[in-house]
Amino acid sequence: MVRVLRSLVDMTPLHASALEQLARSSICRDMPLESVAALARHASLLDRTRGDRFYEEGAPAVALFLITRGVVKLVRALESRDVIIELVGPGDVLGEAALTDGGRYDAGAVCVHPSTVLAIPRDDALAFVASNADAVRNVLALLHTSLRRAHQRVEDLSVFGVRHRIARFLLRLADWTGREDHGRVVVPLALSRQELAALVGTTTETTIRVMSGLRQEGLVEPGRRGVVLPDRAALEVVAGGHQ
Numbered sequence: 001m002v003r004v005l006r007s008l009v010d011m012t013p014l015h016a017s018a019l020e021q022l023a024r025s026s027i028c029r030d031m032p033l034e035s036v037a038a039l040a041r042h043a044s045l046l047d048r049t050r051g052d053r054f055y056e057e058g059a060p061a062v063a064l065f066l067i068t069r070g071v072v073k074l075v076r077a078l079e080s081r082d083v084i085i086e087l088v089g090p091g092d093v094l095g096e097a098a099l100t101d102g103g104r105y106d107a108g109a110v111c112v113h114p115s116t117v118l119a120i121p122r123d124d125a126l127a128f129v130a131s132n133a134d135a136v137r138n139v140l141a142l143l144h145t146s147l148r149r150a151h152q153r154v155e156d157l158s159v160f161g162v163r164h165r166i167a168r169f170l171l172r173l174a175d176w177t178g179r180e181d182h183g184r185v186v187v188p189l190a191l192s193r194q195e196l197a198a199l200v201g202t203t204t205e206t207t208i209r210v211m212s213g214l215r216q217e218g219l220v221e222p223g224r225r226g227v228v229l230p231d232r233a234a235l236e237v238v239a240g241g242h243q
Contacts, residue, residue, distance in 0.1 A: 011037065018043035018118050022070050026142050027093055031134045042124035054094065054109040054117060061097035061105050064125040069190060070115025071177075074107040084198040086149060087112065089176065093142055098122040099129060112191065124187050157201050163210050165200040167239035170220065174229055185229040214238075 011019065019040035022028045028036045046065075048054060054065060056075055067090050072086040074094075085107050088094060094117065097103030120128075129135045156165050170187070178185045191199070197207040214220040219235045221228040229235055 005101075011041070014045060015040050015043065018045075021066060021118055025066050025091060025093065026145070027064075027066070027135065027138050029134075029138050031132065033133055035128075035135075037097065039120065039124065039128045043118045043120050045116060045117050047114070048111045049114050050111050052111050054111075054115075055105050057105060057108040059105050061095055061100070061103040062122050063095060063119045063223040064115040064122065065094035065109070066096065067092050068116045068118060071112040071175070072115055072117075073110050073112050073195065075110055076107045079136070081199070082108075084195060086206060087199065096139075096142065096146070098125055099139060112195070155202075162200065162202045162206055163213070164239060165202070165238055166196070166207065166210050166214070167219075167235050169196070169200050170227065170229065171232070171239050174232065178229070181228075185232050187225060187229065188223070188226040190225045 005098070015037075019033075019037050022040050022043070023033065023036050025032075036139075042049060043066075045068075046054065048070075055061075055063075064194065067088060069090060071089045072092075072094065073087050075082040076085055077083075086208060092107050095105060098107050098120075099122075156168060160168065173187045173189055174185045177189050178187045180186075193207050193211070194204050196211075197204045200207070211220060214235075215222075218230055219238065221230055
């Protein structure tokens, strides 16, 4: 305990904040504070505004990132357009390719909202994992979570129609970022119709038509910065494929 306290006394405010964020993260879950503190000393903060990128698809994976603020979309470039792979936010880890030898980022990381990340250089992240068995366990759990998300998306595309997929996605956003307000759920995430279409695997025109229908039914309302779900229970019925 004395050794741990001594290791924390001379930490800068930045590294103390990094320690707090990392200690709550999936990659450092249930790990000794001293080990997390050693990793926190290598972290730096990066701030980006909407539309900025933390890294490009195909770039060398020079750092591992932990999101502390904002929302980031992972995009892959096709011949005619970008495809959004996933949305990630506070507490999520980006750039797992940094934990492999010679890895490159398999998607670009673009800010949907102004965002902040803790950046940990690749060599320091690799050394941390190599010297901590608990970190290996946490990395495997992290990869499993990513795989489960991919399976969920494939299931949605295979089983549900566009209307149902949009309803299910809105409910996931509500669980992730939503807040209750007098019986309504406010989702403060401003996605364009193009972004929503990419996330649920359909066209922009179809997304506009479905969202208009949901508004007419009183299931979705435009918010100041995002959307409002006036009747979550009714939207859950749609999401289940019953309407």
